[in-house]
Every structure is written in structure tokens, then in C-alpha cells.
Amino acid sequence: MIKFDKVVKRFGANTVLNELDFHVKPRERVTLIGPSGSGKTTILRLLMTLEKVTSGTIQVNGDYLSHMRRGGDKLVPADEKHLRQVRKKIGMVFQQFNLFPNMNVLRNITEAPVRALGKPRAEAEKRGMELLEMVGLADKADQHPSRLSGGQQQRVAIARALAMEPEILLLDEVTSALDPELVAGVQSLLIEIARNSDLTILCVTHEMHFARDISNRVLMFDQGQIVEEGPPDQIFGEPSEQRTRDFLQAVLSA
Incomplete structure (x- = not known):
């Protein structure tokens, strides 16, 4: 459903994503965890076409998002009309309600x-x-x-995001702007939606319990790369990478 192929994203001299290969299967629920600045939200912003790739390609359900075909198999950067068409498949819930x-x-x-x-x-x-x-x-x-x-x-x-009948739902730190007593209710609603729909969900969160409950697969990000990935029980129970263990220890003990 989502495929990143050697995607690079730079802001000036700062490389946020470095030849990222990344995929999400149809109806899969994937959560991205990792320190701030590791590139997680940039992935969502690229999918929403709020940012453009520096190099590499992104596909959504088999259609190129970042590029379009011209003159046969030649790929050129996508124009606004193409972006709007492919973007209809994607809904997003932001940190701020907007x-x-x-x-x-x-x-x-x-x-x-x-x-x-x-x-x-x-x-x-x-x-x-x-x-x-x-x-x-x-x-x-x-x-x-x-x-x-x-x-x-x-x-x-x-x-509002669901009203657009998306195939993909992006969740960007959706409870970070809420008072603590409101967080559980919104998270429970999203978990219920995830479990009772055919949506493909890509989530960025610092709420590890929410990540465990909503996901089929969890990806640990650091410095624009996937450090480790696996089912929630493995990532939160027996992570294989020291960077993942250090991150989880810091977050869960905070």
C-alpha cells in the first residue's frame, strides 16, 4: 500500500531521511517510534505531499506519489493535479486539530x-x-x-479524516496536544477504528502503550533510518538492538 524506494529528504545540509526503503502492506497498522528529529513525521509529511522528496520515489497502492509517468516509462516529478488525485487515498489526523x-x-x-x-x-x-x-x-x-x-x-x-473515505490513515502524535485526562479516550477510539476497519494505518507516537495496542508492526527510527522492526511484543518485550533498548528505557522511565 505504501512503498518508499531509496527516499532521501534533505533540509539544506541536514539529511533527515537517508535512502530509506520502507513499506506498509494493505490493512497493516504500523507505528513509527524513535527520538524527536529522527525523521518519523517527515515520512507522514511526504505522504501528504506537504514536503517533496529530494530523491527516490514513493508509491501509494501501486501509483507513484512523488512522481508521474510521462512519455511511456519516464518518471518526472509529479504535478499538482497528479498529487491531488493520489492524495485522495490518504487521510491524516494532525497534532493540532486544524x-x-x-x-x-x-x-x-x-x-x-x-x-x-x-x-x-x-x-x-x-x-x-x-x-x-x-x-x-x-x-x-x-x-x-x-x-x-x-x-x-x-x-x-x-x-473529518474518515469522511474522505481514505484507504490510508496517517496519525501524527494525535494525543500530544491533549490534557492527560483526555488522552485515553481518543486513543481508545482510534484503536477501535483500527480494529474494525480495513484501513491501512501509519502512526507516529511517543505513547508506547498506544503503539503496542494499535500496531501490527513497530519500527524504531533513528537518524533517518530503520534501526529495528517487528511485532509489538518483540519490540517492547525483547528488542534486539541496543539503540531500541536505550530509547525505550528513556521513554518508559520518564
């Missing part, structure tokens, strides 16, 4: 399906209410984001 403050909750969820997918507004609103019911906020449809708690706003952001 809701539209001038729109009520329901319209926050329905605006993109109407404008980007061409859905009739009545159909989008019906689906929007179903999603609000799923995230426990059906009674907040007419409220504006400023009237909601942080946890409620993040639930709206999750519903």
Missing part, C-alpha cells in the same frame, strides 16, 4: 467531501452524522470548535 473556526462541527466534516470529492451535500451530511455518532459527538453537530474541549476537537478531526 478545524475551521468559522464552521460548525458538521460542516467541518462535510466541506471536503463536498468540494474535493463532489459528494451531494445531503449525502455528505448523512455520512457526517454517522461519523459523529461513531466518535460520540452527534449532539455537537451545530457547535463551533471553540465550544469544544481539546479531546472533542480531536474526535471531530478524526471524523
Whole structure:
């Protein structure tokens, strides 16, 4: 579903990803862990086309994301039209909720399906209410984001991402901006969504218990490279690499 082939990403002289080979299978749930600055969020930003690769290629469900074909098999950097088309397969929930403050909750969820997918507004609103019911906020449809708690706003952001009917859901530190008492509820919701859907999920988190519960596979990142990967029980129970052991000891004892 996701394939990085020798992807390099530099910011000036700083190489964040260094010839990264990386894949996620359909319906797999993969979590990226590692120290800040190791390149984890850059992977998500490349998939959302918020950043461009320096070199290498990215494919999503067999289609090139970073490039497109021209004149047969020649690959050239993707133009905006191509990026928009492939990006429709991907939804993302950010650290910050990024809701539209001038729109009520329901319209926050329905605006993109109407404008980007061409859905009739009545159909989008019906689906929007179903999603609000799923995230426990059906009674907040007419409220504006400023009237909601942080946890409620993040639930709206999750519903908004799902309203675009993505094949891939990206989660970027989705509970890091929440008060501690709100974290467990949002994490439980995401774990339930993950287990009861066919979504391919790629998650970045510093919450190790959440990583263990939501993932089929965990990847330890450091300095733009995969240090170690495996099922959660192996990574958190018996990591083989000293760098992974050091990181987990530091995070879990904090």
C-alpha cells in the first residue's frame, strides 16, 4: 500500500531521511517510534505531499506519489493535479486539530467531501452524522470548535479524516496536544477504528502503550533510518538492538 524506494529528504545540509526503503502492506497498522528529529513525521509529511522528496520515489497502492509517468516509462516529478488525485487515498489526523473556526462541527466534516470529492451535500451530511455518532459527538453537530474541549476537537478531526473515505490513515502524535485526562479516550477510539476497519494505518507516537495496542508492526527510527522492526511484543518485550533498548528505557522511565 505504501512503498518508499531509496527516499532521501534533505533540509539544506541536514539529511533527515537517508535512502530509506520502507513499506506498509494493505490493512497493516504500523507505528513509527524513535527520538524527536529522527525523521518519523517527515515520512507522514511526504505522504501528504506537504514536503517533496529530494530523491527516490514513493508509491501509494501501486501509483507513484512523488512522481508521474510521462512519455511511456519516464518518471518526472509529479504535478499538482497528479498529487491531488493520489492524495485522495490518504487521510491524516494532525497534532493540532486544524478545524475551521468559522464552521460548525458538521460542516467541518462535510466541506471536503463536498468540494474535493463532489459528494451531494445531503449525502455528505448523512455520512457526517454517522461519523459523529461513531466518535460520540452527534449532539455537537451545530457547535463551533471553540465550544469544544481539546479531546472533542480531536474526535471531530478524526471524523473529518474518515469522511474522505481514505484507504490510508496517517496519525501524527494525535494525543500530544491533549490534557492527560483526555488522552485515553481518543486513543481508545482510534484503536477501535483500527480494529474494525480495513484501513491501512501509519502512526507516529511517543505513547508506547498506544503503539503496542494499535500496531501490527513497530519500527524504531533513528537518524533517518530503520534501526529495528517487528511485532509489538518483540519490540517492547525483547528488542534486539541496543539503540531500541536505550530509547525505550528513556521513554518508559520518564
